[in-house]
Amino acid sequence: MEKKRCAGFTFAGIAAGIKKKGGRDLGLIVSEAPASVAGVFTRNRVQAAPVLLDRRRVQSGRCQAVIVNSGNANCCTGDAGMRDAEAMSRHAAAALGISEDLVCVASTGVIGQPMPMDAVVLSMPQLTNALSPEGIDEFAEAIMTTDLVPKVVSVQAEMAGTPYTLMGVAKGSGMIRPDMATMLCFIVTDLAVSPEVLQKSLAEGVDRSFNRITVDGDTSTNDTVLMMAGGRSGAAVRSDPEQAEFQARLDDVLIRLARMVVKDGEGATKLVEIAVVGAASEGDARKVADTVAHSNLVKTALFGEDANWGRIIAAAGRSGVPVAPDAIDIRFDGVMMCRNGMTCGNEAEKAVTAVLKKPEYRIVIDLHMGTASASVFTCDFSIDYVKINADYRS
Structure with missing residues (x-):
């Protein structure tokens, strides 16, 4: 089966020892150059440290890497939690040789527990060495908590005759309610899209997809959807008709991921x-x-x-x-x-x-x-x- 790739992006997922029961629990997405970024976050008034950090960083419109852990939400952890989120971005940036401001962070897991930062820091060389253009499946596994299956969607399309890829990965099985996107989701594309258009398109797409699903009616503290557009394909969104075409493709990816989240709902059979x-x-x-x-x-x-x-x-x-x-x-x-x-x-x-x-x-x-x-x-x-x-x- 052909491996899923998106030009200009690499992915990794490893076992860092964060989850009590073992398995992959630390993931990384890296763009070869700073990319346009957009984000949509939880509406819960209780928000995890990575959410607060990312809200600030996406305002710049640029991002080059996202580091994600499962097994610990880094939520309700006070000032130490924010320091840990910043440290995760700092260590990832140092390992990649990029600016810390270009790194976003996401966490999912148990609320109220301190982040095991020693495990994160010690695993950084292994994490960066595992980066691969075909590593999306390992990344998808690393961000799972109670999920039974990884959730990845990849589509190929054309813009003005130039091919491009749109790829998304999500985790979510419980604490799912239409109130942003009760889960983590990361979208990458090798299409060139301005940060302004990307933010508008992502917000509209989330409203048509993750805001229209429910498993148990609970809104998480860590809900995060981040999207990066790197432009490596040479295709670009330059006009209103092209934006509408891009929106339709993005909606399709988000809706397919949203359906996968509900289908994999905790204990779900229907x-x-x-x-x-x-x-x-x-x-x-x-x-x-x-x-x-x-x-x-x-x-x-x-x-x-x-x-x-x-x-x-x-x-x-x-x-x-x-x-x-x-x-x-x-x-x-x-x-x-x-x-x-x-x-x-x-x-x-x-x-x-x-x-x-x-x-x-x-x-x-x-x-x-x-x-x-x-x-x-x-x-x-x-x-x-x-x-x-x-x-x-x-």
């Missing part, structure tokens, strides 16, 4: 799209979809493969959107279960039960209030979710 149509506005559609997607009662019914459409219409009714209960239709992969706010009967329930046994399906809620629509991706709530989070720190 990936379900909650689509609301016929709303008076897109905002109304989003509110209804969010409320249904977040409902624990809906999510446990999905796990139990129970065609309990009453939980769905009840969630829609408490969304804060003025809905007409007697007008609502609910379909499961095209099978009508509820028409005009009433059941379609036993035969429909049997057909819907068959749909609920599939690993992926779509629930459509038609409000019949207008023409607007919106979707949110969710998963079921299983017994394994409780088990995973009951002993996460052990």
Whole structure:
């Protein structure tokens, strides 16, 4: 199978001894030259030291490297935590021979524990020596926590006839709620894009992807999406039509990564799209979809493969959107279960039960209030979710 590469970028992922259970836990992305950078971060008022550091550094619009660890969130660690985040960037910069200001940092793992900086510092030579143009899979593994699978998407496209690559990697399985991007995600491209256009495009793409997923309704303290555009391909975004074309490609990568995050949700067995149509506005559609997607009662019914459409219409009714209960239709992969706010009967329930046994399906809620629509991706709530989070720190 052809290895994934993006011209001008190298990647590494090693075991530094940060995770208690071992495995890769320290990753690095390096651009051969300073690249345009954009970032989107958590809206949680409790923010990890790396988030605070990166918020400042991306304002320059330039970045050359990102160092990432798993196993420790470096959050709620006081002044020492900020010193540790800065030290991570400083040691990475020294090893790479670049300016410290060009290094961003990201962390994920347990909150409230001091960073094991000795392990990070001692592993720096091994980390930089492991850098490879084909190292994205090792990097993806190094940033995982409760994830079961690495998440990497790579696409090739053309801009004005010149080929370029857009590649993204994400981690996320728990603490997932549409409130920025409850996870870590890193996007690189060898397309040339100005920092201003990159920031606008990334913010819009995140709103269409990671802001429309949920696993458990919790917003993390470490949510970070960083994107670097190096320009090595020779292709560039120079006009509004080209920006729109780039946006479509970026949205595709982000949405595919977002779906992978939900599909790999802690204990999840189902990936379900909650689509609301016929709303008076897109905002109304989003509110209804969010409320249904977040409902624990809906999510446990999905796990139990129970065609309990009453939980769905009840969630829609408490969304804060003025809905007409007697007008609502609910379909499961095209099978009508509820028409005009009433059941379609036993035969429909049997057909819907068959749909609920599939690993992926779509629930459509038609409000019949207008023409607007919106979707949110969710998963079921299983017994394994409780088990995973009951002993996460052990």
